[in-house]
Amino acid sequence: MSDIKDLCELSPAYVRAIAPYQPGKPITELAREFGLDERAIVKLASNENPRGISPKALAAVKAALPELARYPDGFELTQALSQRLGVAMQQIVLGNGSNDVLELAGMAFLAPGCSAVYSQHAFAVYPLATQARGARSIVVPAKNFGHDLEAMLAAIQPDTHVVFIANPNNPTGTMLTAAELESFLSRAPKNVIVVVDEAYNEYLDPALRCPSVKWVGRFPNLIVTRTFSKVYGLAGLRVGYGVCHAQVADLLNRVRQPFNVNNLAIAAAVAALTDEDFVRESYELNVAGMAQLLAGCKRLGLAWIPSYGNFVTVEIPRAGTQSQAGAVFQKLLKLGVIVRPLAGYAMPDHLRVTTGLPQENARFLEALEAALKV
Numbered sequence: 001m002s003d004i005k006d007l008c009e010l011s012p013a014y015v016r017a018i019a020p021y022q023p024g025k026p027i028t029e030l031a032r033e034f035g036l037d038e039r040a041i042v043k044l045a046s047n048e049n050p051r052g053i054s055p056k057a058l059a060a061v062k063a064a065l066p067e068l069a070r071y072p073d074g075f076e077l078t079q080a081l082s083q084r085l086g087v088a089m090q091q092i093v094l095g096n097g098s099n100d101v102l103e104l105a106g107m108a109f110l111a112p113g114c115s116a117v118y119s120q121h122a123f124a125v126y127p128l129a130t131q132a133r134g135a136r137s138i139v140v141p142a143k144n145f146g147h148d149l150e151a152m153l154a155a156i157q158p159d160t161h162v163v164f165i166a167n168p169n170n171p172t173g174t175m176l177t178a179a180e181l182e183s184f185l186s187r188a189p190k191n192v193i194v195v196v197d198e199a200y201n202e203y204l205d206p207a208l209r210c211p212s213v214k215w216v217g218r219f220p221n222l223i224v225t226r227t228f229s230k231v232y233g234l235a236g237l238r239v240g241y242g243v244c245h246a247q248v249a250d251l252l253n254r255v256r257q258p259f260n261v262n263n264l265a266i267a268a269a270v271a272a273l274t275d276e277d278f279v280r281e282s283y284e285l286n287v288a289g290m291a292q293l294l295a296g297c298k299r300l301g302l303a304w305i306p307s308y309g310n311f312v313t314v315e316i317p318r319a320g321t322q323s324q325a326g327a328v329f330q331k332l333l334k335l336g337v338i339v340r341p342l343a344g345y346a347m348p349d350h351l352r353v354t355t356g357l358p359q360e361n362a363r364f365l366e367a368l369e370a371a372l373k374v
């Protein structure tokens, strides 16, 4: 009778139990739903770079177009990263976004009967990468919305193969200091892989950045992941990387699709690495945008979680005991402003907003003020 049900049950129960990732609402979708003009929509929902792709990266993409009949070769990007980071090429694993590298860590080190440790309110890909392998999740309660490293250390079990740490974390924006992280790495069991996800590393004040790539030399169980999706402005091309011990990289490469990063992404990433002006200007734009958003929230009497990323998570006051964040999110949509609701992160009273261009931040604050009034 119900053949499709039987078919679906061929899929392991742990796959069927996965709650799908909820992306930020695309501009095109909101335009369709509300009949809005795409150009009038402000999207501050996915921590994208509001300046768009760097001109150098764009030129590189255009120059690479005639080569699209060929399979990609990651050599040039791997070499550029190896020189930039001062590690061997064998220590670098390219990913279709750093999301891919997080999945590769799961594929290479997790299986049914193992567990992964990560924090409450941590990046949504950690539960996905864990559940997709049939491994058990050990979710450690957060401390002031950030990772509680002492509790995470204590939560590691004999069957724990991977610990995921986001620094800074998304969606909370919280940061661990280099001293805290180094202390964790030196005390964590040597036979547990520790993934330190540094998607927002380039948005940190240089004085606050961890020497995480250097630590790879001391901690063979460490995998550092970075991305071109954020400050480099290449979210749509999907390119990121991991840095780790060469033998760990070898394992990740065995489960990696041979051509996981495409020609255009490789060309853009190589060029983006050289575009220091673009990175510096993007960093400065974020500093200014953060100040603008925080001043606006202060004026509106709102509380926020201090953030070290290119976004800030704002608390929407309840009406009595009733959470209002969902309603405010919907009202913002009607006003053409897309932010990110965080109910899926067990933060039903918060909205996450990405720093935008000055006029986008102003539009958001204006819309927020209106949405809070009604």
Ligand SMILES: *Cc1c(COP(=O)(O)O)cnc(C)c1O
Residues within 6 Å of the ligand: 047, 096, 097, 098, 099, 100, 123, 166, 168, 169, 170, 197, 199, 226, 227, 228, 229, 230, 235, 238, 239, 240
């Ligand atoms: C955005 C983000 C990523 C990177 O995603 P990509 O797959 O590289 O686009 C990874 N980790 C965190 C915490 C992020 O917020």
